[in-house]
Amino acid sequence: LLLNLEEYYFEQHTANHIQNKGGQNERKIRGSLKICSKSVIFEPDAISQPIIKIPLRDCIKIGKHGENGSNRHFAKGGVQGKMEYVFELDVSGKVEDVVETLLQLHRASCLDKLGDQTAMITAILQSRLARTSFDKNRFQSVSEKLHMECKAEMVTPLVTNPGHVCITDTNLYFQPLNGYPKPVVQITLQDVRRIYKRRHGLMPLGLEVFCTEDDLCSDIYLKFYEPQDRDDLYFYIATYLEHHVAERTAESYTLQWQRGHLSNYQYLLHLNNLADRSCNDLSQYPVFPWIISDYCSAELDLSNPGTFRDLSRPVGALNKERLERLLARYQEMPEPKFMYGSHYSSPGYVLFYLVRIAPEYMLCLQNGRFDNADRMFNSIGETWKNCLDGATDFKELIPEFYGDDVSFLVNNLKLDLGKRQGGQMVDDVELPPWARSPEDFLQKSKDALESNYVSEHLHEWIDLIFGYKQKGSDAVGAHNVFHPLTYEGGVDLNSIEDPDEKVAMLTQILEFGQTPKQLFVTPHPRRITPKFKNFSQTYSHNAPMADSPVSPGEESFEDLTEESKTLAWNNIAKLQLHDQYKIHKEVRKSFSYVSLLIVKSDSTLKMFSKESKMLQRSISFSNMALSSCLLLPGDATVISSSWDNNIYFYSIAFARRQDTLMGHDDAVSKICWHDNRLYSASWDSTVKVWSGVPAEMTCTRRQRFDMLAELEHDVSVDTISLNAASTLLVSGTKEGTVNIWDLTTATMLHQIPCHSGTVCDAAFSPDSRHVLSTGEDGCLNVIDVQTGMLISSMTSDEPQRCFIWDGNSVLSGSQSGELLVWDLLGGKISERIQGHTGAVTCIWMNEQCSSIITGGEDRQIMFWKLQY
Numbered sequence: 011l012l013l014n015l016e017e018y019y020f021e022q023h024t025a026n027h028i029q030n031k032g033g034q035n036e037r038k039i040r041g042s043l044k045i046c047s048k049s050v051i052f053e054p055d056a057i058s059q060p061i062i063k064i065p066l067r068d069c070i071k072i073g074k075h076g077e078n079g080s081n082r083h084f085a086k087g088g089v090q091g092k093m094e095y096v097f098e099l100d101v102s103g104k105v106e107d108v109v110e111t112l113l114q115l116h117r118a119s120c121l122d123k124l125g126d127q128t129a130m131i132t133a134i135l136q137s138r139l140a141r142t143s144f145d146k147n148r149f150q151s152v153s154e155k156l157h158m159e160c161k162a163e164m165v166t167p168l169v170t171n172p173g174h175v176c177i178t179d180t181n182l183y184f185q186p187l188n189g190y191p192k193p194v195v196q197i198t199l200q201d202v203r204r205i206y207k208r209r210h211g212l213m214p215l216g217l218e219v220f221c222t223e224d225d226l227c228s229d230i231y232l233k234f235y236e237p238q239d240r241d242d243l244y245f246y247i248a249t250y251l252e253h254h255v256a257e258r259t260a261e262s263y264t265l266q267w268q269r270g271h272l273s274n275y276q277y278l279l280h281l282n283n284l285a286d287r288s289c290n291d292l293s294q295y296p297v298f299p300w301i302i303s304d305y306c307s308a309e310l311d312l313s314n315p316g317t318f319r320d321l322s323r324p325v326g327a328l329n330k331e332r333l334e335r336l337l338a339r340y341q342e343m344p345e346p347k348f349m350y351g352s353h354y355s356s357p358g359y360v361l362f363y364l365v366r367i368a369p370e371y372m373l374c375l376q377n378g379r380f381d382n383a384d385r386m387f388n389s390i391g392e393t394w395k396n397c398l399d400g401a402t403d404f405k406e407l408i409p410e411f412y413g414d415d416v417s418f419l420v421n422n423l424k425l426d427l428g429k430r431q432g433g434q435m436v437d438d439v440e441l442p443p444w445a446r447s448p449e450d451f452l453q454k455s456k457d458a459l460e461s462n463y464v465s466e467h468l469h470e471w472i473d474l475i476f477g478y479k480q481k482g483s484d485a486v487g488a489h490n491v492f493h494p495l496t497y498e499g500g501v502d503l504n505s506i507e508d509p510d511e512k513v514a515m516l517t518q519i520l521e522f523g524q525t526p527k528q529l530f531v532t533p534h535p536r537r538i539t540p541k542f543k544n545f546s547q548t549y550s551h552n553a554p555m556a557d558s559p560v561s562p563g564e565e566s567f568e569d570l571t572e573e574s575k576t577l578a579w580n581n582i583a584k585l586q587l588h589d590q591y592k593i594h595k596e597v598r599k600s601f602s603y604v605s606l607l608i609v610k611s612d613s614t615l616k617m618f619s620k621e622s623k624m625l626q627r628s629i630s631f632s633n634m635a636l637s638s639c640l641l642l643p644g645d646a647t648v649i650s651s652s653w654d655n656n657i658y659f660y661s662i663a664f665a666r667r668q669d670t671l672m673g674h675d676d677a678v679s680k681i682c683w684h685d686n687r688l689y690s691a692s693w694d695s696t697v698k699v700w701s702g703v704p705a706e707m708t709c710t711r712r713q714r715f716d717m718l719a720e721l722e723h724d725v726s727v728d729t730i731s732l733n734a735a736s737t738l739l740v741s742g743t744k745e746g747t748v749n750i751w752d753l754t755t756a757t758m759l760h761q762i763p764c765h766s767g768t769v770c771d772a773a774f775s776p777d778s779r780h781v782l783s784t785g786e787d788g789c790l791n792v793i794d795v796q797t798g799m800l801i802s803s804m805t806s807d808e809p810q811r812c813f814i815w816d817g818n819s820v821l822s823g824s825q826s827g828e829l830l831v832w833d834l835l836g837g838k839i840s841e842r843i844q845g846h847t848g849a850v851t852c853i854w855m856n857e858q859c860s861s862i863i864t865g866g867e868d869r870q871i872m873f874w875k876l877q878y
Contacts, residue, residue, distance in 0.1 A: 011168060011374040012063055015517060016128060018047040018135055018172060019188050023108065024100040027052050027062070031075070031096045043097050044188075045111060047131045048119055052097065064095060067119040072112050074105060125509015135172055136161070136235075144176040144185050148194045154178040157246060160239040164195065165210065165231040165290050168357075168374055175232060175239075177246055182219065184230060197221065197229055205247050207240065208233075209286050209294075209527070211516055212503055215240055218288055219247070224276055226409055231290040260284045260476075260529045261801040265792055266835045268538050268779070268801070269818060274459050274468055275412050281476050282409075285526035292357035292371070293520040298407045299471045300325065301458045305391035305442040310454050312461045322470040325397050326350045326404040327489040337489070349491045354406040354475075356523030362387050363408050366439075367417045369425055383428030389440035390451070406475075412459050416448035462539055469534040477530040496525045535794035535801060538779055571858075578859035579816040581878035583831045583841035585862065589873040591618060615639060615650055615660065618871075631658040631667060638680045649688070651678035657690060671715050673698055679728050684736040687718070693726035697741055699753070719756040723749065733774040738795065740781045742769025748783045750795060760798030764791045770809055775817035784810040784822060790832060802834060812853045814862075823850025823864055846870055 013019060022045070026038040041054035052062040075096050099105055118130035139161045146156070158177045163170040164184050173186040182202075184195040201221040208216025210233045217240050218231045234240040260281060267277040282296035289295065303319045304310065311317050320328060326349065327333045340349050353359075361372040365380070365387060372380060380386070387393060396403045410418050419439040421427070427436035438448075445451035458464065473479045479488040481497065494500040495518065506512040593616060613635050617627040632654045639650040647668065648660045657678055659669040676694035683689070688700040699719040721741070729742040738759075739751045746765030751758055765785030772783040774795070781793045786809045792802035806824065813822035819840075820832040827846030830839050848867030855862050862874040 011370050012051055012061065013046055013169065014048055016513070017049070018131070018170075019190065020045045020047065020111070020135075020138065021188050022190070023104060025052070026098040027054070028096040028098055031094075038098070043099070045108065045115075047115055047135070048127075050112065052095075062095070065119070066112070066116045069116055072116055073109060123510050124513050125511075128513060129509060138187060139172060139174070142174070142187070144174040144183065145194075148183060148185065148196075149178065150181055150196065154180055158242060160243070161235055162239070163233045165216065165233050167290060167292050167368075167371055170233055175234075175243065177243060182230070182247070184232065195230060199247065199250050202247060202251060204283070205244060205251070206283055206286075207244055208288060208291075209498065210291065212498075212501070212519060212524075213237075216286075216288075216291075217244055218283075218290070220283075224279065226279065226296065226413070227289045231288060259803075261792075261799075261803065262837050264535060264794075264799075264801040265780075268535055268794070269835060270538065271835050274464060274537075275409075275456065278468075279409065281472065281529060282526070285476055285529055287526055292360050294524050294526075295355060295357075295360040296409050297355040297475060297526065298409050298412060299468075299475075300394065300397065300407055301464055302455065303394070304444075305394050308443045310442075310444040310458070312458055312463070315463055318458070318461075318463050318467075321464070321467040322474075322488075324350075324404065324474055324488070324490045325354060325406060329398050332399065332401070333489060340491070346494045347491065348493045349489060350404050351493070352402050352404060353492055353496050353523030353525070354404050356405075357521060359405040359523070360408060362405075363410065364418050365427070366419070366421050366423065366425065369423065380425075380427055383430045383436050386427055386436050387439060388430070388436060391440070391442055412452070412456050414452065416452060419448040419451070465537045465539050469536050472530070472534045476526055476528065477534050478532055480525060480528050492525060493522065495519050496523055498525065498527055530799065532799050533797045535797045535799055538777065575816070575859045577878070578876055579819050581876055582819055582821055583843075584876060584878050585821075585829065585831075585843055585874045586877045587845075587872060588861075588875040591871040593869050593871065613652075615648065617662075627665070629660060629667075631660075632656065634677075637678060640681060640683055642683060649681060649683065651681045651690060653677040655692070655694075657681060657688070671700070673700065673715070673717070676726065679726070680730050682730055682732050682739075684732055687736070688715075689730060689732065689739065691727040691730040691741060693728075693744075695723045695726055697721040697723070697727055697730055697739065697751075699756070719753070721749075721751055721756060721758070723747075728768050729771050731771075731773040733778040734776060735778065738774065738778060740772045740774060740783075742772045742783055742785075744768050746785055746787070748772055748781065748791070748793060750781060750793070750798065759795075760793070762791075762793055762798055762800060764793070764800050764803070765789055771812045773813070773815065775815065777817060780817060782813065782815050782820065784813055790820065790822070790834075792834060802837070804832065804834070804837060804839075806830065806839065811849050811851055814853055814855045816859075821853065821855075821862070823853050823866070825849045827866055827868065829853075829864065845872060 023043045025043040026040055028036065028038055030036045039054050039056070039059055041052055044051040044053065048066055050064045050066065054061070070092065099108070114134060115131070118127050118134065121127045121130065144159050156176065156178055160175055161172070162175040162184070163172045164186065171186050171188065171190065173184055176183040176185070180199055182197045182199060185193065197219060202219055203223050204220040206218045207214065208218050208231070210216035214237050215234050216231065217234070218228045221229045263272060263277060263280045266272045278298055279296065287294050287296040299321060300319050302310070302317060304317045326336065336349050340347055357375060361368065361375060365372050397405060421437045429435055441448065441451050445454060474488060474490050478484050479490055485491050501515060501519070503512055503516060506515060613630055613632055615629045615631070615636065616625060618624065619626050631650065632652045634652055634654040637651050637653055639648060641648055646661065646663050648662060649657060650660065651657045655672065655674045655676060655678060657671040657673060658667060661668040673690060674692035674694050674696065676692055678690050678692050680691045681688060686701065689697060690700070691697045698717055701716045701718055723741065723743055726744045727741050728744055731740050732738070737753055739753055741749045741751065746763060746767055746769060748762045748764055748769060749758055750760045764783065765787050767786030770784045770786060772781060774781055779795055781795060783791050783793070788806045788809055790804045790810060791800055793799065794801050808825040810822040810824050810830065813820050815821070818835055820834060822830045822832065824830055827848055827850055829843040829845045829850065831841035831843070833840045845864060846866035846868045850864050850866045852865045853862065860876055864872045864874065
């Protein structure tokens with residue numbers, strides 16, 4: 011931290027600083043002599059002695075001292091004349107090398123242009139790195155196999171340290187050139203949980219490695235000299251992790267957060283990580299929102315919406331009067347325009363909050379001085395007020411405000427942070443009246459972050475910081491426009507030819523703060539906030555009946571049903587084959603009711619008795635294949651669609667074809683029925699909605715079908731499905747597009763091209779919040795219904811032809827005949843169940859989630875039971 015910006019610490023030598031050499035008062039001070047790219051630093055062992063820093067640019071002469079060559083000196087010119095520094099190295103044989111290195115660095119420091127200095131120092135550094143390599147004796151085991159070695163720098167706040175990176179089949183190593191902070195940093199690959207590519211200094215050169223799932227700080231942050239080295243190392247670790255832990259995307263975290271498996275705090279941490287924010291880079295430190303707006307009340311009321319900050323607006327737009335002044339200036343500004351002259355996150359703001367636990371960083375940034383006492387982080391309430399009213403203060407918070415460590419609020423180090431105008435010393439941070447202690451303040455802040463109000467509105471803040479309102483016209487509309495230099499791609503450093511201008515530009519960008527990498531380009535989905543509590547929380551076996559708000563009637567029975575469904579899905583991997591039938595042709599689609607099983611096999615409809623296991627009936631409608639069949643409520647009529655463009659109605663009671671609907675110009679691929687309405691999808695690029703036959707009217711009289719709506723597509727439609735209320739329909743096309751339709755208005759809500767090939771199957775989650783689709787490309791995609799955002803994508807090595815799901819877990823039938831159990835929230839296949847010997851073409855589950863039937867191209871119908 012004593013180094014200048016972009017300065018390197020090369021090597022250190024144990025030495026004595028000799029004062030008054032040759033004089034009566036000669037004395038030796040023991041310490042460490044550190045050779046740096048722009049200075050020499052002597053750090054005495056005795057803490058009472060001052061550290062000496064000698065800028066090489068100020069040196070007049072560097073050389074050996076005396077005739078014996080066992081020591082050397084520096085002369086530093088100044089207004090008061092010259093000063094001579096004499097140091098005696100413990101290892102006299104190194105004096106020649108040290109002097110030569112210093113003379114070389116001195117020449118670099120004396121170049122006129124800063125850019126030329128940087129270029130020469132970089133050349134010296136690269137030469138030193140090229141002359142050395144990773145010490146293989148540092149390997150943990152003699153059997154380790156070396157996979158890759160390259161040059162890199164280890165990044166810590168305000169400092170980068172050059173050295174060698176080495177990866178073997180079991181470990182990642184970093185060996186610093188100067189042996190600091192230790193000779194080798196070692197990370198076992200088996201411990202790695204997450205890795206992220208990083209922008210460092212606006213360049214794609216960084217890589218950060220975490221050995222924990224939720225920690226704020228990483229285990230190592232590396233900056234490479236070549237993007238290819240970074241990418242090769244990332245690929246190797248990622249390939250290793252694929253066999254051990256699943257790699258995460260923003261979308262997979264979104265699904266976990268939506269479904270309540272991640273807290274708001276955890277989700278924001280993950281988004282920060284994915285957006286290049288790191289605790290090791292103060293210009294890209296993780297950013298968290300101000301949540302509470304009440305810092306005056308004696309009690310904090312988290313049930314009152316007025317307690318909270320408006321999360322749909324950036325800090326700069328929270329005060330209407332200030333915003334009007336800023337907008338007036340914005341209108342008059344020439345291009346490129348911006349609304350705010352400072353950012354919401356910068357190194358200065360981060361250290362403003364952390365000065366009590368990291369004073370050395372602030373001293374480093376501010377030339378050895380703390381800020382003015384009245385401008386320090388003195389009070390939570392004052393800081394919030396300044397963010398609301400200050401002309402240039404638009405800062406957000408940092409994760410520490412929602413963590414467990416109160417140190418940043420308390421002056422435990424007893425630092426002298428100055429005296430305020432009122433005469434009081436700057437000490438602990440002043441808390442709001444509703445906080446009894448720093449611990450209480452953090453606990454209430456955490457409670458606020460996880461509150462229902464914030465869960466319902468956090469997506470609005472994510473849109474501003476990580477999402478679609480970060481840039482472009484949406485950012486202008488949201489009053490969320492910052493200086494162009496703060497945005498990724500705002501300036502191309504490689505296009506700046508003048509080295510001085512490039513260094514100045516980079517320094518400005520790093521000090522000003524950077525906008526996070528954009529993670530989402532469409533509106534972020536809302537969180538699903540539960541409307542009723544868990545069964546386990548609301549029901550107690552010991553509670554007296556009088557205390558229960560409901561009688562043991564419908565509502566509690568509904569809860570029991572939900573609980574049994576949850577239990578069933580939690581044990582879906584314990585599926586056991588119960589029975590199976592063989593038929594003569596492959597099964598395309600099957601549905602079950604009471605005692606009959608209806609199977610569509612090529613152009614024939616077959617009915618089996620589940621009790622007698624006998625074929626009851628076989629009906630042929632057409633000489634072309636049937637594509638789909640379903641049983642109407644009342645169990646008296648079967649509807650079947652065909653590749654001959656028709657839909658057939660068959661009366662079970664009268665054992666005859668009841669009606670034919672000639673409604674399409676090409677094959678009908680799928681049909682659905684709900685509330686006396688028939689929905690038909692076709693290769694003629696349409697989905698049609700028909701008013702149908704009431705279930706109880708199963709007479710032989712022919713019916714009239716009225717088309718209520720026609721949903722037009724660009725290409726043929728292969729599958730459709732309805733949500734539980736039949737207000738929404740999802741369709742999947744031949745070209746891999748999933749479409750979500752609003753049936754009340756017959757309009758398309760979203761069109762998502764998410765498969766490379768035909769969509770095999772698509773269905774809504776039970777709560778209608780998500781759509782799951784499978785395709786010929788082997789992908790399972792989860793789409794948020796409200797926003798149309800693809801929030802999770804998983805792949806298998808073969809197409810999944812059909813599936814059932816409960817919103818969290820999926821049971822799919824694959825091309826090879828296996829049944830796969832998918833854990834969507836964990837992002838993995840949790841079980842493979844051997845089933846058919848050909849593709850699974852249909853899958854059905856009863857309402858109680860206790861029985862499953864599958865059919866396949868191997869002509870088998872299989873009955874499965876859940877065993878738990």
